[in-house]
Amino acid sequence: MTAQEQETIFRRWLGAHLGLILKVVRGCAAAPADQDDLFQDVCLQLWQSIPAFRGEAKETTWIYRVAFNTALAWRRGERRWREGHETFLKFDLSPQTQASHAETLPEQEIVGQLYAAIRQLPKVDASLALMHLDGLSYAEMAEVLGISENYIGVKLNRIRKQLAEQLKGAGHEL
Amino acid sequence: MNFENLQKVWQSQDAAAKVTINADVLLNEVRRNQLCFRRMIIWRDVREVGVAALLAPVFIYSGWRTHWTLYLSAFACFVVGVDMVLDRLQQKKESPDSHGSLKDCAATSLAEVNHQIWLLKNILWNYILPLSLPVLLFFGWCAWSMPGPVTAKILFLLCLIGFVLLIDVGTYWLNQFAVRKGLEPRRQELEKLLGEFGTEKKPNNMKTKKPLGPLLLVLAVCIIAVIAHAAMKTNSVANSTPATGIPAICKKHNLPALAVVVVKDGAICDRAAAGVRKWGDPTPVTTNDIFHIGSCTKSMTATLTAMLIEEGKLKWDTTIAEVFPELVGKMDKQYETVTVEQLLHHRGGVPGDPPPAAWKRAWEEKGTPTEQRREFIAAVLAQPPAAAPGTKMIYSNQGYAIIGFMLEKITGQDYETLITEKLFQPLHMDTAGFGPPGTPDKIDQPWGHLRKLFMTIPVQADNPPAIASAGRVHCSLDDLARYAMFHLQPATNGWLKPDTLARLHTPTTGGDYACGWVVLQRDWAGGTTLMHNGSNTMWYIVMWLAPKKNFAVIAATNIAGPDAEQGCDDACVAMIHKWLPN
Numbered sequence: 069m070t071a072q073e074q075e076t077i078f079r080r081w082l083g084a085h086l087g088l089i090l091k092v093v094r095g096c097a098a099a100p101a102d103q104d105d106l107f108q109d110v111c112l113q114l115w116q117s118i119p120a121f122r123g124e125a126k127e128t129t130w131i132y133r134v135a136f137n138t139a140l141a142w143r144r145g146e147r148r149w150r151e152g153h154e155t156f157l158k159f160d161l162s163p164q165t166q167a168s169h170a171e172t173l174p175e176q177e178i179v180g181q182l183y184a185a186i187r188q189l190p191k192v193d194a195s196l197a198l199m200h201l202d203g204l205s206y207a208e209m210a211e212v213l214g215i216s217e218n219y220i221g222v223k224l225n226r227i228r229k230q231l232a233e234q235l236k237g238a239g240h241e242l
Numbered sequence: 243m244n245f246e247n248l249q250k251v252w253q254s255q256d257a258a259a260k261v262t263i264n265a266d267v268l269l270n271e272v273r274r275n276q277l278c279f280r281r282m283i284i285w286r287d288v289r290e291v292g293v294a295a296l297l298a299p300v301f302i303y304s305g306w307r308t309h310w311t312l313y314l315s316a317f318a319c320f321v322v323g324v325d326m327v328l329d330r331l332q333q334k335k336e337s338p339d340s341h342g343s344l345k346d347c348a349a350t351s352l353a354e355v356n357h358q359i360w361l362l363k364n365i366l367w368n369y370i371l372p373l374s375l376p377v378l379l380f381f382g383w384c385a386w387s388m389p390g391p392v393t394a395k396i397l398f399l400l401c402l403i404g405f406v407l408l409i410d411v412g413t414y415w416l417n418q419f420a421v422r423k424g425l426e427p428r429r430q431e432l433e434k435l436l437g438e439f440g441t442e443k444k445p446n447n448m449k450t451k452k453p454l455g456p457l458l459l460v461l462a463v464c465i466i467a468v469i470a471h472a473a474m475k476t477n478s479v480a481n482s483t484p485a486t487g488i489p490a491i492c493k494k495h496n497l498p499a500l501a502v503v504v505v506k507d508g509a510i511c512d513r514a515a516a517g518v519r520k521w522g523d524p525t526p527v528t529t530n531d532i533f534h535i536g537s538c539t540k541s542m543t544a545t546l547t548a549m550l551i552e553e554g555k556l557k558w559d560t561t562i563a564e565v566f567p568e569l570v571g572k573m574d575k576q577y578e579t580v581t582v583e584q585l586l587h588h589r590g591g592v593p594g595d596p597p598p599a600a601w602k603r604a605w606e607e608k609g610t611p612t613e614q615r616r617e618f619i620a621a622v623l624a625q626p627p628a629a630a631p632g633t634k635m636i637y638s639n640q641g642y643a644i645i646g647f648m649l650e651k652i653t654g655q656d657y658e659t660l661i662t663e664k665l666f667q668p669l670h671m672d673t674a675g676f677g678p679p680g681t682p683d684k685i686d687q688p689w690g691h692l693r694k695l696f697m698t699i700p701v702q703a704d705n706p707p708a709i710a711s712a713g714r715v716h717c718s719l720d721d722l723a724r725y726a727m728f729h730l731q732p733a734t735n736g737w738l739k740p741d742t743l744a745r746l747h748t749p750t751t752g753g754d755y756a757c758g759w760v761v762l763q764r765d766w767a768g769g770t771t772l773m774h775n776g777s778n779t780m781w782y783i784v785m786w787l788a789p790k791k792n793f794a795v796i797a798a799t800n801i802a803g804p805d806a807e808q809g810c811d812d813a814c815v816a817m818i819h820k821w822l823p824n
Contacts, residue, residue, distance in 0.1 A: 075269065082265055108275065113340045115272045120341055130341055137340045137347045140435060175251050182252065192438035195344065201252040214343025219440050228245050235248075 074118045081114060085131050088202070089114075092132070095186045095198045096139040106142050113138045125211070128204075132212045136195045178235070185234040189227065196220065197227050287330060294323030307522075308697075309383050314376035314467055318460045322372055325456045333357065345439045352432040359425045360449045362417045368453040370410050372460040377406060379464060387496070387693075387805065487816045489516035495809035497799045498691050498698065499527035502813045503719035504821055505794040508731060510723050512817065519688040519800070521698045532679035532687045532718050533798040534704065535783050536776025539715040540642050541746070541758025542725070544586045546661050547645060548742045548757070551582075555652050558583040558745070562590075562623070565648045573623035580631045582648070585641045586757040587750050589634065591627030592641035604708035611707035612656045615647045618708035635753050639705075639712035642758075646711020657711050668737060669728055671721035678702040679716045690780025691801040698801070705778050713776055719796055726787055726794040729772065747772055747789075759787075766818050767791055775807075782806035786814055791822060 680687025
């Protein structure tokens with residue numbers, strides 16, 4: 069694979085799946101600086117994984133796997149090898165921008181609380197929750213995690229209850 | 243709100259919309275990060291293996307310069323380095339892929355962490371012991387070759403072992419600390435993670451086998467090397483005939499040079515020399531080379547005294563006060579009646595150690611040698627004797643310095659001129675001189691050597707001229723052989739009456755020290771032997787005269803210490819076996 073091809077794929081993935089990556093990042097790290105750090109780690113791992121990508125797996129499955137694996141190995145404040153640091157995730161949180169999107173404020177609040185609740189879950193459950201909310205099928209989730217669909221079913225039941233529990237505590241009835 | 247609604251809300255949010263990312267900048271950063279990441283991995287590998295790779299040549303060089311056991315350290319470095327590289331390659335094959343399923347990835351990560359823990363927990367077997375073992379062997383040799391009594395050697399060895407232990411324990415503790423603080427938490431985290439996947443608790447896949455390979459390999463090579471070395475040493479000694487044995491003896495005792503000369507029936511019958519003039523320089527020593535003879539000078543001073551007695555310049559019972567009336571009142575009263583013969587027998591009560599201040603002055607070498615001696619002798623005689631004169635034998639350079647200066651006073655000539663004209667010239671000892679042999683900084687003659695721990699340092703130095711008559715003469719072994727012949731054949735030498743020579747060779751009743759000669763009984767000599775050894779701490783020489791066999795053997799080396807003494811003894815024994823077979 070040439071460097072050019074690698075770059076093309078990376079740009080395409082970034083364009084098409086940035087949302088997915090960001091959800092994983094937000095689901096695993098709370099503080100903006102940590103999110104930025106994890107995001108860069110995920111990008112690096114994605115870049116390095118491209119030569120091994122043969123199209124046998126679905127792109128989303130592949131990216132989920134790389135992102136989750138990186139997040140599982142990632143630890144807060146542990147920048148072992150990076151020299152210097154540039155912040156990439158610039159969150160535009162001005163009211164105007166927010167208003168221009170179709171989200172209403174209560175909904176936004178719910179999403180924020182969902183993220184907080186997900187971060188409280190055990191790591192595997194958090195990844196399941198993120199994929200489930202994104203609407204992935206049991207088969208897809210099984211492929212990403214490497215466990216049986218049956219077991220996913222069992223787990224999701226419990227996760228749903230837990231999330232409901234936590235959101236109820238935050239004042240949202242499910 | 244039910245879960246489906248929640249899902250809708252979730253999916254309606256566009257996580258990416260609120261984030262602006264410059265793909266070009268990000269791409270550059272990713273590439274840069276990849277470079278950093280690779281550099282970090284390479285640096286880690288180089289650092290660990292590099293230390294071993296760097297140390298090995300250092301040990302090889304040191305082994306060549308000092309002792310062969312250091313080659314074993316180089317080998318141990320090599321083994322440990324190769325072991326590390328092999329392990330690293332194996333681990334690289336098994337390292338997790340970031341794009342594998344989460345469960346697989348976690349399992350491989352756990353295996354990796356477990357392997358790291360196993361490695362560090364067993365660092366004693368695969369790192370510390372293989373490296374320490376040859377170092378201990380080397381330290382054993384250092385302690386053994388150190389001059390001094392066995393207790394000092396053992397104490398020194400214990401210190402060295404303590405030093406190694408300290409470093410080993412430190413290394414071990416540091417690594418166990420790394421396991422406790424870094425790896426164990428990570429392992430627990432990964433085990434918990436795997437538990438979340440619903441995997442049944444697998445039997446702990448931590449390896450329990452100890453990595454004994456490197457240690458056993460190093461141990462085996464060490465044992466083989468020590469046995470082979472011992473066998474070679476025994477072989478080389480057993481196979482060598484005495485005449486060709488001098489190089490082997492020289493090598494065996496790690497001497498810079500060793501030379502020997504044998505006198506039988508009034509002629510030199512054998513001579514041999516082996517080794518180099520200066521440690522670290524290839525110039526070989528020859529049978530004509532000059533050696534420092536140290537205290538073998540004493541019998542020469544005694545002989546010179548006897549010559550002057552025969553000339554009537556003084557008598558055996560001439561006293562110090564008679565020769566130095568100017569010192570009466572300044573010297574200790576007990577010294578006044580000490581005789582020439584008492585001084586020659588070390589029975590004048592003169593202390594074995596010089597007065598420290600006078601000795602320091604003597605090293606400054608201010609004024610002519612005669613002036614230096616006048617000052618030194620006055621200082622020695624001003625102190626009280628170490629024992630009442632005539633009661634006890636006390637080996638003393640100071641006593642012979644007094645005798646030498648007495649001769650200077652009586653003849654009005656300096657000691658060096660006197661002995662050259664009276665003894666060296668008539669005996670054709672043309673190479674005889676004083677102080678270190680050869681030209682300063684040239685290797686035209688052998689250099690003396692000092693042994694500091696395991697270093698051998700070439701030096702051109704000698705004791706101060708103040709004690710010249712006790713031990714500052716140098717000459718070739720052939721010239722010294724001529725001097726030995728002079729003492730062996732009273733009938734044929736024209737300068738001393740047989741009675742006078744006999745008196746030089748006769749100790750005081752009850753003692754064994756005559757005039758510059760130790761008188762001992764030896765079977766191989768058929769009775770009495772005259773022997774003396776000498777060393778200015780940088781050279782060693784031993785002379786054995788067997789008058790009944792009309793035989794003498796002299797062995798010399800340009801270093802001092804137990805090795806030098808043993809080497810010269812071995813050389814003498816070899817020559818005695820060769821020339822006096824019965």
